Amino acid sequence: MATDQAHVPAAGELTESGERRRDFIYIATGAFAAVGAATVAWPLINQMNxxxxVLALASIDVDLAAVQPGQAIKISWRGLPVFARNLTQAEQDAANKVPVASLRDPQTLAERTxxxxxxxxxxxxxxxxxxxxxxxxxxxxxxxxxGGYFCPCHGSQYDTAARIRSGPAPKNLEVPQYAFKSPTSVTIG
Known part of the structure; x- marks a missing residue:
């Protein structure tokens, strides 16, 4: 005996339209959660900028015109002291005569200027x-x-190219990023 009745789903059995509805609810819930997570995360990430x-101190312009050969000036940049030294020809020659292989942190004067x-x-x-x-x-x-720099804390000594020559310091004094805008004007940072 055959009957032409439409199939009625049993309990727990889904129809095609029911599956589509559940998929939509899952996708909508996931999208809502993602937007919520992004909304919460953005202020946490942005506060790290x-x-x-601080950005105002990112770079400074320094006029070096008044610094005579053999003299140096101290500048404050990003809360750190910066030394700008006008090397004499004798100081340059002394730095260039040092065998680079004998240095703890080998760098030539040309690499540091x-x-x-x-x-x-x-x-x-x-x-x-x-x-x-x-x-x-x-x-x-x-x-x-x-003839360069002397650290009074533990006795590290640097030469005229600010390279470590004796004492406990492991590296040369760091050279920051800088660029000359004119022969005596430099931007540090």
Whole structure:
């Protein structure tokens, strides 16, 4: 006995329209959760961006015209001291005579200065041992045995190219990013 009755789904059995409805609900719920997560995450991520006062210190312009050969000035950049030294020809020659292979952190003077401005050595004034500020940039300060910088905290000594020559410091004084805008004007950062 055959009957022409439409199939009625049993309990728990889904029809094609029921499956589509459930898929839509899953997708809508997932999309809603993703938007909610993004809304919560954005302020947390955005707060890690540097503030306006930090961005303002990202770079500074320095006029070096008043710095005579053999003199250095101290500049504050990003809360750190920066030494800008106008090397004499004798200081450049002394730095170039040092065998690079004998250095703890081998770098030539040319690698630490800009082409055409080899008399200007610009470094962070932070000892690479424990972060003290070395002497040697100010008038009458001890320059150490190598004529560069001397760290009074633990005795690290740097040469005229600010390369580590003795003491516990593991590396040379760091050279920040900088660019000359004119022969005596430099932008640091």
């Amino acid at each position: 540097p503030s306006a006062d 800009k082409e055409g401005h080899t008399n200007w050595l610009i470094t962070l004034g932070v000892c690479t041992h424990l972060g003290c500020v070395p002497l040697g940039a100010g008038e009458g300060e001890t320059k150490g045995d190598f």
